[in-house]
Amino acid sequence: MTTWDTPGKYLELPAIWGRSQNKALAWIEEKIMNKLEGWKERLLNQAGKEILIKAVIQAMPSYIMNVIKLPKSFCRRICAKVARFWWAASGKERGIHWKKWESITESKSNGGLGFKDLENQNLAYLAKQAWRVLKNPNAIWVQTLKSIYFPDGNFWTASGKKGASWIWRSLL
Template identity: 30%
Template sequence: MEKGIRQGDPLAPFLFLVVAEGLNGIMKQAVLTKNFLPLCIGKNEKVDVSLLQFADKMMPKGVLKQCKQIMSLFLWGGSDEDRKVAWVNWEDLCNPKSAGGLGIRDLECFNLALLGKWRWGLMLEKDQLWCKVLYAKYGDGQAKKVSIWWADFLKSCVGSEANFWFENAVSRRIGEGDDTWFWREDWFGNGKFCDMFADLFQVSAQQELRVVEMGCWEVDKWLWNLQWSCRLDDGCVNQLSSLLNILSSFTPIRGQKDRCCSLAGQRSSAAVCGSWAIESKGWSVGDLAGSYMANLGGAKCKVV
């Protein structure tokens, strides 16, 4: 112990936690005795931060490109001054050995998977300090105008800019329905209602409401209360009939929170080898990232 602990020693993480917990206790006491004033973050719902510990899990695209170049030079025996011919496409080398590749980790997909874990955490750990800080500072999405990190995060794993790869890998399991958008989230397992019933969505007077806000309880019976901004034409009436047929089998569960579930376990066309290699060929970057994320521990629940 006099010489310290070497890097990689299994005891090191435990010592770090001991020191971190002690520091956390000291900072809490300092705030209580007003010997230290916490930093206030956010404009509307402000969050007080006195101690923040984090590890950055995001690699900029420039760094990813340089890492790939270094790996390629090492593989083919070249250097910056003497570049060798790359006889095989790099994407093919990233395939598992069973699919004809070398099983080299695809850094772009793995980086997306790490970003996906950020988003997964933001959805599941809203009461944690780190989530409160990010929501307070960036919550409404407008912060991409002033934050390069947040803009890269949104482009990588949120919505249309990321080809919806995260949304396609995750579904919702409804409890009370107070944390799930009725139209804009896939909470029934068949797709988003705004896409499935596009004409009906356009005339809905409740486009921005959550599931629990689309109806009410009468004693022990749940009743849907769908409202429209204009009279429905024949096409919308047909869509409404299909929508009501779907909704007839659903009832919110009182006292139970909504939660997210991974769909990775449902993919029958591919299997995950080891901790990150993918058996299937022809998947998009988002498909691979979704599978990487599931194997990083980002999702434990399987939809059945």
């Protein structure tokens, strides 16, 4: 019988999660940092940075945000790294942050740049999943959740019982 030292990944997610959520998500943070460091700030103008941030960096955690609620500290760290990249003049120098991150995440029509606020985006994705639980009660994955977490009730009365999965706790 063969055994695994490291179980690997399935759909870019670790097959086994540890107890520490931040530790479990470290691989996303590392991938984002590798992308940011791969592009030198001096090679991209502001328009190029905007495209890189919107199309690559903010899209990387999208799949996992559909499944689990990211810790606020994790979202803040990612946003801080993106802001540092956005405002940096050249190389590793720190740039002056001329506007708050909250104002940059506003839509362009409201004077922002339209960058995603990861916390709000994460909640929107999870609300979509909760809606799918309510609208597709016959889906296999919904029936599985129902049999485990709310066998005698409905989604609205379900609670996060002790030992519930990170995915289930994220939906509540």
